Amino acid sequence: MNVIDHWIRNFPAPVQEAITTALETVSLTRIRRATRLLEGLDMELRGASINVEILSTYNVEPIVPVLSFALSCMPSRPELQLGPLDNIEAHIAQPAAALQGVPDVRVVLWRVEELLPEALFPFSHGFPEEMVARIEQATERVERVVSMHERHMHGVPLFLSTIALPPHFSNPLLAAQHSAGLCAAVGRINQKIFDVATDGGGVHVLDVARWAAVQGNSQSDATLDFLARQPFSAKGQIAFALFLARGLRPLFVARRKVLAIDLDETLWGGVVGEDGVENLKLGHDFPGNVHLRIQRELVELRSRGILLVLLSKNNEADARQAFDSLPDMLLKWDDFAVRKIDWNPKHENLRMAAAELGLGLDSFVFLDDSDYEREQVRQLIPQLVILNQSGDPLQMLRALWETDVFDALAVTAEDRQRPQNYAVRKARQFEGKQGDLGKFLNSLEIEATIEGIGDANLDRIVTMLGKTNQFNLTTQRHSRAQVQAMLERPGSIALALRLRDKFGDQGLVAALLAMPKEGATIVIDSFLVSCRALGRGVEDALWSAMLERAEQQKIKRVEALYVSTLRNGIVADLYDRLGLERVAHDALGTRYFLDPVALKPVPSWIVLHQYSHAK
């Protein structure tokens, strides 16, 4: 199985087959053939257009077709721009206006052979004193590239590759014996790269060093390197292209949010209902240590914000007893956002869990040792990702190690809070059932704060634009650079809403972007509410705040569009409910207007605060 199988799941079968064959045969010819098929697909299947600029100290031009192939599989419609070979700073120093266009993402690929060639021949270059100085210069170069990028292309995500040890060099023993040797030099440069990424500002790391270590020397080709300064074998090109695509993919494709997990033979070895709690295998000896490691991985996933759902065909009392009495259990009963422990088919329980969480099943991933359960779920819920291909515990663990379905470039405070928020959400739902809705909403003590969109909250807004599927009127997936450009337009209105209630702080949960148009008109570009805040009148509060700003700006008319997707039926009638007039339905969607602008009250159960602008 290829890690990208789930990327290409919506492509027609012949295209999937061509891609799979190309990867399995490691054939550049077949990669080309698959790329032609990919390029012939409908735009809707191909995904969003993305412009990737690559600056490199080595020659990536020959492998552009392979990179295009991998990025097309994401899926996306890639446009690759290459900067001049080994001339990174000169290119970055150009203002955005002088370039072919502002890319959606910039990638810098470098290696020690060009960045610090002296490190391969240290004794010819004043080892150790002079080498210390040269290593310092190389780390300063990393900082310089980042600061130049920030100056000229602020807001465009920058990916820096780490540098790998060269596949071939003499004296590997000596290279590791001194802090000014090759190994330490590579380590120091990479440490600087990790440091600048930690500082934030849209700098991310493509860890080529780790990739190269995993691949081994089969990824490189010294002949091609000397021939064309292109260092990769055919196998290396394909693996590198997929590695690059996987690195960029979180910018454009939302990660999965939920992992649904089986219990017996997965979280522990054995079947609790048959073997008894005392005979379950979980601990520090084989094979219990594999199940323990699986639990460690799941605890870590939950800590990163992935919701865990427990699905088990068992008596709940048996399962509960094992959770309470097994001394090495790492996962706790309440770590699961939803538990379905009964004898119902798992596909039914998955649907119920999705409904309870308010999430689509295309946010779900499934891990189960049973071939039968996996196959049934595969057939009945095709949008689900099945994580493992085998019920062997070690294979399940490997699946957790290797999967990219939870890939993210950062874990925000909001992500880390998510499992608790969903627990709270369930508590809210429970309270909601206790009385009438108005009384319930009043009891939540909801406070909303409206703030402008700016540097302080831009990352969260871009993440929301990229991930929100259900309450999203237009599903515009703007990049950071695009949102920044919108904010800079005079007359634009860009608002976010922060929510708090008696259960805790929910953070930023809603956003609205409106762009000016001639004739004292604004057009709603994006209007979205996070699924964790649905049903509380947040959209009414944000709409009300937007109308107030519009009136202050002497706006006479508001135009809006509802673009239907598979996921956003929940807002199909929103603009009707908000009192806009439906004017037309065309290829883009349903068009509305509000003329003149009339203020609307904020829902009575929400206390609204205003901040001027987030900086």
Next chain:
Amino acid sequence: MQNNDSLLQLLVDFFDLCTDTRPEDIAQPAIAAWDSLASVQLVAELQSMYHVDFELEEIETLRSYEQIRNALSKKGVSLDKSPVA
């Protein structure tokens, strides 16, 4: 086209040529797509598919079907079978 000629098949596919292209018509000057970048990729592909390593001198000679066939034959590659998948 000789269906059992794996090199011919590979070159036809690699350069996206007509399926009835004859071996003698496959030479760098006659194929517009066979530029320097394609040459690099062709070497990578041949090395991968036939599990061989070309020497730098040999690479200079890989400019036609005939020359590639000769270079592969010298390395003991049988071209009547499909390339190694």
